[in-house]
Amino acid sequence: MTMPQNSDALIAELVDGLEPVKPLRLGEGVALALVAAGVTALAVALLFGLREEWLAGHLDPMQLVSTGLFLGLALAATVTVVVMSRPQVGNDHGGWRWAAAMAGFLPLAGVIVALARGAETISPEVMRHGAECLAGGSAASLLVFALLVLWLRRGAPTSPERAGLVTGVAAGAFGIFAASLHCADNDIVHIGLWHSAAVVAMGLVGRALVPRLIRW
Amino acid sequence: MRADEATLARLMALSQQGDRQAYAALLESCQRWLRGYYSRRIAPSSLDDLVQETLIALHTKRASWDATRPFLPWLAAIARYRWVDHLRRLYRADEHELHEELLGTDDEPAIAARISLDRLLGLLPPAQERAIALVKIEGLSIAEASAATGQSESLVKVNIHRGLKRLAAMIEKE
Numbered sequence: 001m002t003m004p005q006n007s008d009a010l011i012a013e014l015v016d017g018l019e020p021v022k023p024l025r026l027g028e029g030v031a032l033a034l035v036a037a038g039v040t041a042l043a044v045a046l047l048f049g050l051r052e053e054w055l056a057g058h059l060d061p062m063q064l065v066s067t068g069l070f071l072g073l074a075l076a077a078t079v080t081v082v083v084m085s086r087p088q089v090g091n092d093h094g095g096w097r098w099a100a101a102m103a104g105f106l107p108l109a110g111v112i113v114a115l116a117r118g119a120e121t122i123s124p125e126v127m128r129h130g131a132e133c134l135a136g137g138s139a140a141s142l143l144v145f146a147l148l149v150l151w152l153r154r155g156a157p158t159s160p161e162r163a164g165l166v167t168g169v170a171a172g173a174f175g176i177f178a179a180s181l182h183c184a185d186n187d188i189v190h191i192g193l194w195h196s197a198a199v200v201a202m203g204l205v206g207r208a209l210v211p212r213l214i215r216w
Numbered sequence: 217m218r219a220d221e222a223t224l225a226r227l228m229a230l231s232q233q234g235d236r237q238a239y240a241a242l243l244e245s246c247q248r249w250l251r252g253y254y255s256r257r258i259a260p261s262s263l264d265d266l267v268q269e270t271l272i273a274l275h276t277k278r279a280s281w282d283a284t285r286p287f288l289p290w291l292a293a294i295a296r297y298r299w300v301d302h303l304r305r306l307y308r309a310d311e312h313e314l315h316e317e318l319l320g321t322d323d324e325p326a327i328a329a330r331i332s333l334d335r336l337l338g339l340l341p342p343a344q345e346r347a348i349a350l351v352k353i354e355g356l357s358i359a360e361a362s363a364a365t366g367q368s369e370s371l372v373k374v375n376i377h378r379g380l381k382r383l384a385a386m387i388e389k390e
Binding site: 006007010011012014015016018019020021022023024025026085086087088089090091154155156158159161162216 | 231236244264268272276279281282283285286289290292293384385
C-alpha cells in the first residue's frame with residue numbers, strides 16, 4: 001500500500017477498503033492441521049499399507065510409546081503455531097518445548113543403544129532403511145507444513161524465525177507419525193535416530209524457509 | 217476523548233464485521249494511542265511514518281484479533297513488531313531531541329505498564345539497552361554513543377545487533 005501524506009488520508013483510505021474478515025480461531029487452526037494430518041495418515045495407509053503386525057493383531061510397546069511421543073509433540077507444536085498467528089503481549093510460546101524434551105529421549109536412547117551395539121548400526125542396509133523413513137516422514141509432513149504456513153500468512157506472527165522452526169517441528173512430527181503407520185521397524189535405534197531425524201530436518205527446513213514466507 | 221479497552225474491543229469487533237463507522241472511530245483512537253505509545257521511543261521525525269505503518273499492519277492483520285481476547289495487548293504486539301522492525305531498518309535518525317509526551321493509556325496504568333515499550337527495553341541487559349537508545353532512538357552516531365557510554369565503537373555495534381535480535385524475540389513478552 002502506498003503511504004498517504006498524512007494519517008487522516010490513510011485512515012480514510014483504510015476505512016474505504018474495509019471488508020468483513022473472519023477472525024482466526026485457535027480451534028479452527030488446530031482442527032485444520034489435524035484434518036491435514038488425518039488425510040496424510042490415510043494416504044500412507046492406502047498407498048503403502050498399515051504395519052503388518054497390526055494386521056496380525058500384535059501391538060509393540062516401543063512403537064506405541066514412540067508414536068505417542070511424536071503425536072504429542074505434533075499437537076503441542078501445532079497449538080503453539082496457531083497461538084503465534086494471533087499476537088498478544090503476554091502470550092507464551094514455550095509449551096511445545098516440554099513435549100520436545102520428552103520426545104528428545106528417543107534419539108538419546110537411540111544413540112546410547114547404537115554406541116553399545118557398535119558397527120552393526122551403520123550397516124548399508126540399516127542406513128538405507130533409515131533414509132527411507134527419513135524421506136517418507138519428511139514427505140508426509142508437507143501437507144501439514146503447507147497449511148500451517150498458509151495459516152501463519154493469514155495471521156501476524158511476531159517472531160517469524162521461531163514460528164518457522166515450530167511449524168517445521170509440528171509438520172515433521174505429524175509426518176513421522178503418519179510414516180510410522182507403515183514402518184514395521186520397532187528398534188529404538190531406528191526410531192530414535194531416523195524417525196527423530198525427520199522432525200529435526202523439517203524443523204531446520206521450517207526455520208530456513210518459512211520466515212521469508214510469513215514476514216509482514 | 218481517549219477510548220478505553222472495552223470501547224476499543226467493541227469497535228474492533230464491529231470493524232471485523234465490516235462496520236466502517238466503527239472502523240473510522242477505531243483507527244482514530246488507535247492513531248492517538250500509537251502516538252503516545254511510540255513517543256520518547258522513536259525519533260520525532262519518524263513518528264508519523266511508524267504510526268502509519270502500524271495502522272496499515274492493523275488493517276491487514278485485523279483477522280488475527282479474537283473478540284474473546286483483550287484488544288490493547290494485541291495492538292501492542294503489532295506496534296512492538298513494527299517498532300523493532302523500524303529500529304532494525306534505521307541506520308541513523310535525524311533528530312537528537314526527544315519529545316516528552318504522555319503514554320496514551322494513563323487511564324489504565326496497569327495494562328499500559330505491562331505492554332509498554334519501556335518494559336520491553338528494560339528486559340535487555342543495560343549495555344544493549346543504552347546502545348539502542350542512544351543510536352537507534354536518539355540518533356547519535358556510533359562514535360558519539362561510544363564516547364557517551366565508554367564502550368568501544370565495535371562493542372556499541374555488537375550491543376545494538378544483539379539487543380535488536382533479543383528485542384525481536386521478546387515482542388510478546390510481558
